[in-house]
Amino acid sequence: MSSFLAVDSAGFTRALEFEKRRDPRFEVTVVNRENFFLFTPMLHEIAASDLDLTNIVNPIRKMIRHVNFFCGDVDKIDIDKKEVVVSHGFDRHSHTLEYDHLVLALGSVTNFFGLPGVAERALTMKSLGDAIQLRNRLIAHLEEADTECARAERPPLLTFVVAGGGFAGVETIASINDFLRDALPFYPNLKEEMLRIVLVHPGEYILPELGEKLGRYADKKLRERGVEIHPKTKVAAVRPNEIELSNGEKIVSSTLVWTAGISPNPILDLVPCPKERGRIKVNANLEVESVDGLWALGDCALVPDPATGKYCPPTAQHASREGKVVAQNIIASVYGAPKKPFSFKTLGALAAIGRRTGVARIFGVNFSGFLAWFLWR
Numbered sequence: 363m364s365s366f367l368a369v370d371s372a373g374f375t376r377a378l379e380f381e382k383r384r385d386p387r388f389e390v391t392v393v394n395r396e397n398f399f400l401f402t403p404m405l406h407e408i409a410a411s412d413l414d415l416t417n418i419v420n421p422i423r424k425m426i427r428h429v430n431f432f433c434g435d436v437d438k439i440d441i442d443k444k445e446v447v448v449s450h451g452f453d454r455h456s457h458t459l460e461y462d463h464l465v466l467a468l469g470s471v472t473n474f475f476g477l478p479g480v481a482e483r484a485l486t487m488k489s490l491g492d493a494i495q496l497r498n499r500l501i502a503h504l505e506e507a508d509t510e511c512a513r514a515e516r517p518p519l520l521t522f523v524v525a526g527g528g529f530a531g532v533e534t535i536a537s538i539n540d541f542l543r544d545a546l547p548f549y550p551n552l553k554e555e556m557l558r559i560v561l562v563h564p565g566e567y568i569l570p571e572l573g574e575k576l577g578r579y580a581d582k583k584l585r586e587r588g589v590e591i592h593p594k595t596k597v598a599a600v601r602p603n604e605i606e607l608s609n610g611e612k613i614v615s616s617t618l619v620w621t622a623g624i625s626p627n628p629i630l631d632l633v634p635c636p637k638e639r640g641r642i643k644v645n646a647n648l649e650v651e652s653v654d655g656l657w658a659l660g661d662c663a664l665v666p667d668p669a670t671g672k673y674c675p676p677t678a679q680h681a682s683r684e685g686k687v688v689a690q691n692i693i694a695s696v697y698g699a700p701k702k703p704f705s706f707k708t709l710g711a712l713a714a715i716g717r718r719t720g721v722a723r724i725f726g727v728n729f730s731g732f733l734a735w736f737l738w739r
């Protein structure tokens with residue numbers, strides 16, 4: 363029997379491959395600190411109360427019945443002894459899990475670049491908890507700002523700043539802008555001109571992954587709906603009720619949503635193997651060449667892209683397909699069959715920019731407006 367340990371979520375498609383196969387030669391265990399699979403592309407809709415969270419959360423135990431699941435935190439990885447130490451429970455006690463094959467798909471973590479006050483004060487948009495916290499914050503601020511005694515506090519309470527003009531930042535600001543403007547009529551003491559929704563982006567135009575034309579279209583639509591966009595600007599520091607920008611401007615606000623940087627999961631530092639900027643280097647078959655039985659994929663891996671000669675981008679589109687290939691390659695390596703290299707051409711990229719409007723580039727063709735939103739949805 364070959365035991366195979368998968369540490370991940372999106373690459374969890376791998377476990378589904380084993381689930382389908384039900385080969386008694388394999389004992390498969392998925393380890394994750396959360397017991398659900400999260401569909402991140404619609405996370406911003408939870409923050410804006412557009413969707414119920416059950417729409418983007420799938421319980422892992424419901425999806426895999428023939429694969430083991432261990433809900434816990436990976437604390438240590440020993441590639442020489444082929445062991446992973448996992449802690450769990452209210453007392454955080456540990457277990458050691460042995461493996462023949464280990465697949466790492468630990469994703470990424472938010473990078474605050476050491477900017478003063480940002481890690482301590484900013485909200486993030488990566489987990490389900492983040493989206494719920496943001497939604498609660500928006501509602502709490504509206505309630506508080508509506509009271510007479512908080513009159514002087516309205517500017518910091520009603521100014522919301524998002525850092526980062528990529529997919530996560532743009533979709534988040536579009537959603538919270540719609541949510542706040544739709545909610546305002548229910549607060550008798552609040553007026554539209556009291557709201558300030560600000561997007562800070564270091565590049566010349568937002569959504570650079572979609573190209574200049576769609577980026578500028580999204581910029582125009584968001585501005586028409588009252589979003590203030592600061593291109594070529596970064597957040598420099600965050601203090602109570604104040605966000606300082608790289609151009610020296612100070613915004614009176616107590617809410618910063620940080621979507622402006624990710625870095626590889628720090629647990630990878632414990633794995634001595636070839637890496638570049640903290641991400642694990644794998645070959646075309648998704649295996650770490652110098653380490654027996656070690657595989658990696660998703661955001662924590664650098665996967666060669668044969669089409670561009672570079673590395674695959676860190677997207678769910680890639681991670682889920684890489685998962686399938688890893689599963690097939692582990693089975694092939696156990697049965698002594700040839701392994702399959704990973705190859706996938708990005709289908710496209712889409713973003714929702716509020717009010718049933720979207721932007722999309724699919725197979726090189728640009729779409730915008732309702733049709734793009736419809737395709738996204």
Ligand SMILES: Cc1cc2nc3c(=O)[nH]c(=O)nc-3n(C[C@H](O)[C@H](O)[C@H](O)COP(=O)(O)OP(=O)(O)OC[C@H]3O[C@@H](n4cnc5c(N)ncnc54)[C@H](O)[C@@H]3O)c2cc1C
Nearest residue numbers: 371372373395402403435436468469660661676677678679
């Ligand atoms: C807001 C947002 C929107 C996005 N939108 C899109 C989109 O529209 N299209 C797209 O293709 N991609 C999108 N992405 C990117 C996509 O979510 C990632 O590329 C994809 O999830 C990567 O999969 P992964 O398995 O590598 O990592 P993740 O999906 O991040 O999974 C890592 C898992 O490991 C778990 N974990 C981490 N550390 C430990 C530990 N020590 N112990 C136990 N478990 C641990 C985490 O809980 C997590 O469940 C978006 C991301 C975000 C944040």
